[in-house]
Amino acid sequence: MNRLMASRGLLQIFCALLLVIVIMFIANYIVYKNSISGIYEKVTQNNRLVVQNIIQSFDSSFATVNNLIFSVHGLPYDPAAEDKTIDMAKVYTLQEHLARLASSIDYVEDIIVFYDGQELAVTAKGTSDFSVLFDKKYKHDTYTPNYWKMFMNAKHALTFFPIADFAVSTDGLTRRSQQLMVVMDGNKVRLSNKNVMVLLNAEKLLKQIDLKSMIPGASLLVLDANRNVVLSTDPKQEPGELLNEVYFSPEKEATLTRKNVEYHFYKSEYNDFIYINKVPYQFQNINSVGNANYLIMMSAIICAVLLSAFLSVYLYRPVKDILKLFGGGQLKGNDFRKIYSGIVKVQTENETLKEQIRFADQELRRSLFLQMLDGYTHTRELEMQLQPVYEFFFPERQFVMAAVQIKPPVEGDSRQEPRVEAITAMLEDALGEAGRVAVFYTGGLQFTVMVGISQPSGRRAVLDKLESWMKRAAKEELAGFVLWAGLSRLYESKVSSCQEAYQDLQNGRDYRNIDSACAVVDLENIRYVPAIQFSFEKMEKLSNTLLSGKTDEALSLLENLFEENAERGVHHYQFAHLAKSLFFHLMKPNEQGAADSKESLQLEMAFCRRVDQAYSRAEVMEALKEIVRFIGNKRLQEGKSKLNPEFINQYIELHYMENLYLDHMAELLNTSPKYFSNYFKKTFGVGYVDYLNKVRLSHAREFLRHSEMSVAEIGEKTGYLNASTFTTTFKKYYGISPSEFRKKTVG
Structure with a gap:
């Protein structure tokens, strides 16, 4: 026994198990001292x-809304009540x-301003018309236009209405349910003639x-100063008669206990809102739980000490045997550390060696x-090198070769490039069912794949698998990247065929x-097209159209030609x-000096590179359209400055x-009538x-x-050619003739 106790190995095992016991004891003691009631408190x-x-946070949000309403009252344009006109x-x-x-303010959905005696609502x-606004855009069964008008006519303070579900429509056709809180400005003291409503997005x-x-x-539960419910996270919670029993302390707090529930009351220092926090009351029978926990803790400690002593003796010999395998059985020191170091060393050496061999x-x-792809005469040395791996390259009598290329959608895209190993594994899995696959990375995210085929019909299976993978990868693993793939004809398995x-x-x-529209280019189905449609007359028309500033028409001609x-x-x-021919033809009339020539050279280099690397017609067309827009914008740059x-x-x-x-x-602003008309409507929201x-x-x-x-003189003075045109236009916009308007407003 003395010899065993003298060995550090046995002591290490016992101390390790004893450490587990100590940790368990400390954890149980903490749980015992901090009983359920203490934790709950x-x-x-x-x-x-x-x-x-x-x-x-609520007070800060309400104060922000109040300040927002004050700012709205300070905005210009506040017509008198007797003035029914609208500027x-x-x-x-x-x-x-x-x-x-x-x-x-992020949570403000909309601000609505309207005036007494007027139906116009400015948001x-x-x-919009006030009635249409609450009948169409913000619809609610209770909060109708008549309800808001009656509420505004009554004297009231700043009011926060409860959160409610509104049927909101943005286009007048479809509706979506949205929770909104309506804040109505008080009218006991009027800051201006404006009636102000603020719609808050409850979710935000x-x-x-x-x-x-x-x-x-x-x-x-949130109550306003009049004890009306503003917000409740529990629909079943009602203030009832609780508030009648509450006496707030100087800190504006109070507490009540009812059955298994505790209510905490708080009164806001900002607006006298009352907040009721309902929480479950503490658990019962705490002492019995604590005594049972103490008994369990002591029993576990006694059993753990006995088990530690038994396991220490039982595990001692296997530990020494394992240590001998690593050459440390006769050395003094920490046995477990030596075992761990030996295992880690062996694992590291094995992984490094495997990685080196695989690479x-x-x-x-x-x-x-x-x-094999370089095209030079193959030497005998190459044939000797190929012998050990010949079956890897040519596992079947015939093979097909496929090419896959991947590139980001645009140059400079910040999207992370896919890993070469991941693409290689995906191609091996996708084409492995059609034949034995060998994937090689040839640089620039280009992959070349050799697939061994035993029967000529197997080429169709390779094509189907490659197309299926291309479509899936474009939607999932390589979404956002541009993919191109091609499949060669069937070749006999020999080096010269590669x-x-x-x-x-x-x-x-x-x-x-x-x-x-095919995902993969099948080289067996390519048919040569002898000529392209290349009309110099259309090219000249395109150039002249662009020089005249008609960019949209030039783009239409370009699309027709393509x-x-x-x-x-x-x-x-x-x-x-x-x-490229169209590019040179369009750019030539726009070169005016050395600066333009330098800019044109840079454009030409970028354009040619983009066209050569394009994968589809859309990419080529978009590159040329950008050049057309560039030239068109350059022609209109001076006019657009005004x-x-x-x-x-x-x-x-x-x-x-x-x-006017x-x-x-258009002439005044150095632009075309069509461009000015579109610009005016987009900027001012109404036709010129x-x-x-x-x-x-x-x-x-x-x-x-x-x-x-007279009416005729007024029409002439305001820009109308004759009294008839003036009268017709006036009646169209106001529904009455100028003479009737004068009688109503003057008489």
Whole structure:
């Protein structure tokens, strides 16, 4: 026994097991001292801090909304109640301000401003009729347009309505359910003539506040200053008569216990909102649980000590035998550390040796394969090197060769390139069912595959498997990358055939059909197309159209020219030749100096490289379209510099009485009428003619109210050619004639 105890190995085993016992004892003791009631008390204390943080988040959000409403009241354009007219230019300005305010707060869905006696509602997303807004866009069975009007007519303070499900429509046709909280500005003290409503996105608001951080099983009820429910995470929770029994401390907190539930009450210092946090009450029979835990702990410790002593003696001899295998049985020291070090050393040496052998074998085969493809006369030395691996390259009487190339969708794409090993494994798995496969990486994410085939019909199986893999990889593993693959004809299994098959694949890239929908280019089905459609008359027309600034028309001509050749089934190299010819023809008239020549050279290099590397007709067409747009934008650059909304608005306001035809404005701004018309509608949200009529008629109404001029004189003064045109236009926009308008407003 003394000899055994003198050995460190036995002591190491016993001490290791004893350490496990000590850890178990400490863990059980901590659990015992911190019983369930103590743990629960700490959790509830943390929950109070969490709820207080949630209340601060609510107060901060409500304060932000209040400040937002105050900012809206300070915005310009606030018509008097007796003035029923609407200045749309100022309304659009107000709408732009609302859009900027709404975008500054993430959880604000919309801001709505309307005025007493007017049906117009101005929102952050546009203008609308008030009734249509709440009947179509924000629909709710209770909160109807009449409800909001009645509420606004009654005296009220700033009100937060409970979260409710609204049927929201953005296009007037489809609806989606969305939870919104409506905030209505108070009218007891009016800051302006505006009535302001703010719609809050409940999902974003609650996400910001993070109610999930409360203790599991807890809920939160939010009441406003009038004890109306604003938010409840538990639909069954009702304040009932609880609030009548609550007396808030100076810290504005209180607590009540009912059965197995504890209620914590908090009153906000910001707006007197009341927050009720409902949490489950602590567990019962804590003492019995603690005593049982103590008994279990002591029994486990006694059993663990006895088991440790028995296992120490039982495991001692096997440990010494294992140590001898690593050459350390007679040495003093830590036996387990020596065993571990020996195992790690052997594993490391084995893995390193396997990796070296595998890598050397791969590189040897890849080197031999590239030598077979180089086209030079094969030496006897190469044949001798091929003998040990000849069956690997030519396992069957015949073979086919496939090429697969992968590239990012655009140059400079930040997408991580796929690993070569992963692509190699996928190709081996995909084509392995059709025959014995050998995959070689030839650089630039290009892979060459040799597939041994026993019967000529096996080539069809290889083609089907390759097409299936290409379609799946384009959607899954290599989604977003551009893939190209080709399959050679069937060849006899010999070294000289490899170079012929590889040359087939190279020719397949140039002679493939540019508009083919097949995932894999089958070299047996390629048919030569002798000519392409190359009309100099159409090229000249395209160049002249582009020089005249008609970019859209030039793009249409370009598409027609490409479509004619695509229908002929031309090859890739023919399509690339057509694109390059068009490029040189279009660029030549735009070179004006040395700077332009340098820029053109850079464009030419980038364009030719992009066309040569293109995989499809769409890529070639897109490259040429970018050149067409570049030239068109360059032609219109000087005219576009004057397309300033403020300048256009000011010019119309000062010259509305003149003949401001569309052609006149386009000439003034050095652009085309069509471009100016599209730009105006996109910028101002209304057509140019409608906008001009509204400006003219707005001034005409002022003349009708405050002057003695006749209707014909007012029409002429506001830019209309005759009284008939003025009267017709006025009635179209306002529903009554100028004379009737004057009688109603003046008489």
